[in-house]
Amino acid sequence: MKRDPWPSVRGPVLCVVGARPNFMKMAPILRALAAHEPSLPSLLVHTGQHYDADMNDKLFVDLRLPSPDINLEVGSGTHAVQTAEVMRRFEPVLDAHRPSCVLVVGDVNSTLACTLVASKKGVPVAHVEAGLRSYDRSMPEEINRVLTDQIADLLYTTERVAHDNLAREGIDASRAHFVGNVMIDSLLANRGLAVPPQESLRRGGVDLSAFDVSRGYGVVTLHRPSNVDDAAALGPLLEVLRDLSERLPLVFALHPRTRGNIERFGLSPLVSGGSIAVLPPQGYLEMLGLMSHASLVLTDSGGMQEETTALGVPCLTLRENTERPITIDQGTNTLVGRDRGAIERAFGEIMSGHGKRGRVPELWDGRAAERIAAHLGDWLAHRPALATT
Ligand code: UD1
Numbered sequence: 001m002k003r004d005p006w007p008s009v010r011g012p013v014l015c016v017v018g019a020r021p022n023f024m025k026m027a028p029i030l031r032a033l034a035a036h037e038p039s040l041p042s043l044l045v046h047t048g049q050h051y052d053a054d055m056n057d058k059l060f061v062d063l064r065l066p067s068p069d070i071n072l073e074v075g076s077g078t079h080a081v082q083t084a085e086v087m088r089r090f091e092p093v094l095d096a097h098r099p100s101c102v103l104v105v106g107d108v109n110s111t112l113a114c115t116l117v118a119s120k121k122g123v124p125v126a127h128v129e130a131g132l133r134s135y136d137r138s139m140p141e142e143i144n145r146v147l148t149d150q151i152a153d154l155l156y157t158t159e160r161v162a163h164d165n166l167a168r169e170g171i172d173a174s175r176a177h178f179v180g181n182v183m184i185d186s187l188l189a190n191r192g193l194a195v196p197p198q199e200s201l202r203r204g205g206v207d208l209s210a211f212d213v214s215r216g217y218g219v220v221t222l223h224r225p226s227n228v229d230d231a232a233a234l235g236p237l238l239e240v241l242r243d244l245s246e247r248l249p250l251v252f253a254l255h256p257r258t259r260g261n262i263e264r265f266g267l268s269p270l271v272s273g274g275s276i277a278v279l280p281p282q283g284y285l286e287m288l289g290l291m292s293h294a295s296l297v298l299t300d301s302g303g304m305q306e307e308t309t310a311l312g313v314p315c316l317t318l319r320e321n322t323e324r325p326i327t328i329d330q331g332t333n334t335l336v337g338r339d340r341g342a343i344e345r346a347f348g349e350i351m352s353g354h355g356k357r358g359r360v361p362e363l364w365d366g367r368a369a370e371r372i373a374a375h376l377g378d379w380l381a382h383r384p385a386l387a388t389t
Contacts (some may be wrong), residue, residue: 012041013126013376014099014118017068018049018086018110020059021303024284025105025128027063028185028369036373040380043097047086047110052256054281062284063186070108079109079140086113094121100380101126105149105182107141107302107323112148119151124383126376128182130155132302132323138226141302146325154379157370158183159326159361179371180363183303184310187288188366193214194289201251203286204279207302211249211277216295218248219287220276223255224300227318232263233338237318238262238270240335240340244347245275250298251290253282296350299345305333310364314355316346330357 013033026044033040046068050056060067072089074082084182086109094117095104102118104111118125123262130149134142149155149166157163157358158181166176197213220241226233241250252271254262262268271278282290288307291297297304305324308315309331320337327333334356336342349355363371 011098011100013152014045014093014097014102015042016047016090016102016104016110016114018047019106020046020050020055020103020281021301022108022110023056023059023063023065024186024303025182025296027065028126028182028189029103029105029372030066032369032373035370036377038377040373040377041133042103043069043099043115045070045072045090045093047090047113048075049108049110051075051088052281054283055256058283063190074110079348083109083113086110087117090114090117091121094118094123099123101153102127103376104152105129106292107132107148108145109140109144112144114175115148115152119153124154125152126154126156127152128156128372128374129158131157131166131176132159133162133165134321134323136321139385140225142323154376154377156368158364158368159324161325177375178363179375180365180368181202181306181310181361182368183306184364185366185369186284187307187310190285190288191292193285194237194292195283197251197290197293199285200279200282200290201277204277206279210274213249213293216248217293218244218250219290219294219297219299219303220250220252221255221297221299221304222258222318224258224319227300227338228255230256231267234258234261234321235267235270236263236340237338238267240338240343242270242273244298244343245273247347247351248295250276251279251294253274253279253287253290255281277374296347296355305331306364308332309358310360312357312360314350316343316350318343323375326361327358328360330359332356 033042074085101124103126115125127148155176156179163176297308298316300318305327309327315333316336334346336346
């Protein structure tokens with residue numbers, strides 16, 4: 001019996017987001033797909049990996065993301081439970097909507113889960129931000145990156161080193177396409193809308209007469225399990241931050257994982273001093289405003305290493321490695337790990353005016369999503385018809 005051909009070449013592009021760092025990557029892609037001639041219809045699937053209002057809803061508003069067409073509402077869980085639950089709930093979505101392809105971004109559990117489901121059903125997968133490698137398999141994101149890139153059909157990259165990484169894993173060069181950085185598309189599109197730092201602090205209940213940011217401040221974020229899940233790692237890190245805050249006031253936007261662990265380990269006194277302002281997870285426009293005016297950023301985030309490079313703000317990355325080496329080679333990033341000496345040295349250099357200035361990497365020009373839509377539209381239009389038996 002002849003079956004209806006599927007996956008369809010004309011079905012929608014199913015765009016998947018799950019966690020906070022996916023949202024700023026997907027917003028420009030959705031706009032570019034809609035603006036493409038002929039327009040490429042898309043559906044937005046949210047797996048529900050992140051669900052708190054300040055990890056989720058606020059960012060949708062800031063980034064002018066449409067409400068998801070489908071929400072899988074998986075919530076939190078162990079990696080196995082979260083990944084399995086996304087897979088189980090994503091499969092019927094593919095059956096119902098018959099997409100022309102699935103587009104995933106970044107390296108979170110939802111990225112891998114949806115890629116696995118789609119590729120086993122013969123639905124093409126496009127991975128945006130492919131080929132980044134920390135070469136540290138203790139990071140869950142590294143596992144997600146390696147596996148997603150092995151099975152996705154189209155690999156859109158942000159820097160040329162990604163192509164070397166993919167080649168090393170035996171991936172054919174014809175699958176990889178250097179398009180630039182969609183996260184920087186979002187940054188450039190929203191820079192003019194950034195919320196002034198004083199406003200974000202005031203909204204966070206910080207007393208601005210006691211916490212004066214007019215003479216400079218640093219921004220801190222921490223959420224990597226390797227930094228925050230173990231008291232022996234988190235405690236000394238918070239002690240260093242407390243000491244640095246005596247020289248430069250610090251604004252610490254707390255991820256729910258980190259907040260929970262600080263309380264659980266009894267470390268709250270280390271962050272409840274006069275020179276550290278603790279804020280809830282910030283909206284996109286608030287964080288953009290805070291970073292743009294900061295003297296420096298201390299973080300273990302992947303995205304903020306790139307955003308600070310694009311903004312020309314020095315960044316000290318509290319990790320031993322980075323999957324984004326261009327931010328070190330060309331940008332403003334320095335790896336300092338959790339080493340007190342390295343952190344204090346790099347901090348001192350920035351405070352004495354010798355921080356890295358860097359330059360903006362190739363194709364981080366605000367048009368990466370446009371290039372993705374152009375390539376994907378062409379690829380879908382010329383894809384050979386699929387078998388119908
Ligand atoms: C996830 C991503 C990480 C990304 C980060 C950004 C993976 C493997 N990790 O890590 O790459 O940098 O998002 O934030 O996909 N929680 C809430 N509310 C929420 C979401 C989470 O309270 O909206 C709490 C839950 O207790 C949960 C914990 O935070 O157990 C961790 O959330 P999870 O999504 O598992 O991983 P992240 O640490 O956020």
